[in-house]
Amino acid sequence: MTPDQRRIQPRKQPRQVRAELTRHRILTAAAHVFTDHGYAAGTTNRIAExxxxxxxSLYQYFPNKDSILAELLTRHLDNGSATAAKALAGALPGPIEDILRLFVRSAIESHLDDPQLLRLLMEQAPRSAELLEKVEQLKRSWCSYVRNVLDGHPEVRLTDTETAARLIFTTIELVVHQLAAEHEPVDKRKLETEMVAMLTRYVKG
Incomplete structure (x- = not known):
C-alpha cells in the first residue's frame, strides 16, 4: 500500500451493528458539513460535532477528512451500481428507445439527489488505486452489457457496437455528472427526453 493509499484508508472496519451505525453517522454528517461549508472549511471537528x-471517536474510523471524502465517493459509486442493477433486474422493454430511456433514467436518479455534494466529489475526492479499479470495473461491466443489448436488437443500425457501447456509456455518465453538478437546477424530465432522443437517433442510424 502506497503512502497516498494509507492516507485515505479508513482505520476501522465495523464488525458490530453499533460500530456500523457510528460510521454511517460520520459519513452522513460529513456529507452535510461538506455541502454546507465546502471542503476547505469542512473540518473533522465540524463533522464530529x-x-x-x-x-x-471519529479518528478511530477515519484518519482525516480526505479518507471520509474518499469513502463518500466509494458509496456514491456503490449506490449508483445498485440503482442500475435494480433498474435492469427485470426484462428489458422491446423498443430500443425505451431501453435507452431505462439506462438514462437510472443514471439520472443516482446522480441528482445532492448536486452540491456530487460537485465536491467530482472535483476534490482523492482517488486511490483501489477506487480507480472499481470505476474501471464498473465501466467494463456496463459497456459489455450495453454492447450485448446493441448486438441483439433489430432496430440498431451500427457496425462497431463495441465502440458504440463505450460511447453511449461515457456520454450518459459525463453528461449527467456535468449537468447534475452545475449550480443551475436541472429539469430531470427534459434532460431524460433530450438524451434519449439523441442516443436513439444515433443507434438507429
Missing amino acids: RAGISIG
Whole structure:
C-alpha cells in the first residue's frame, strides 16, 4: 500500500451493528458539513460535532477528512451500481428507445439527489488505486452489457457496437455528472427526453 493509499484508508472496519451505525453517522454528517461549508472549511471537528461524537471517536474510523471524502465517493459509486442493477433486474422493454430511456433514467436518479455534494466529489475526492479499479470495473461491466443489448436488437443500425457501447456509456455518465453538478437546477424530465432522443437517433442510424 502506497503512502497516498494509507492516507485515505479508513482505520476501522465495523464488525458490530453499533460500530456500523457510528460510521454511517460520520459519513452522513460529513456529507452535510461538506455541502454546507465546502471542503476547505469542512473540518473533522465540524463533522464530529454534527455526528454527535467526540473527535477521538471519529479518528478511530477515519484518519482525516480526505479518507471520509474518499469513502463518500466509494458509496456514491456503490449506490449508483445498485440503482442500475435494480433498474435492469427485470426484462428489458422491446423498443430500443425505451431501453435507452431505462439506462438514462437510472443514471439520472443516482446522480441528482445532492448536486452540491456530487460537485465536491467530482472535483476534490482523492482517488486511490483501489477506487480507480472499481470505476474501471464498473465501466467494463456496463459497456459489455450495453454492447450485448446493441448486438441483439433489430432496430440498431451500427457496425462497431463495441465502440458504440463505450460511447453511449461515457456520454450518459459525463453528461449527467456535468449537468447534475452545475449550480443551475436541472429539469430531470427534459434532460431524460433530450438524451434519449439523441442516443436513439444515433443507434438507429
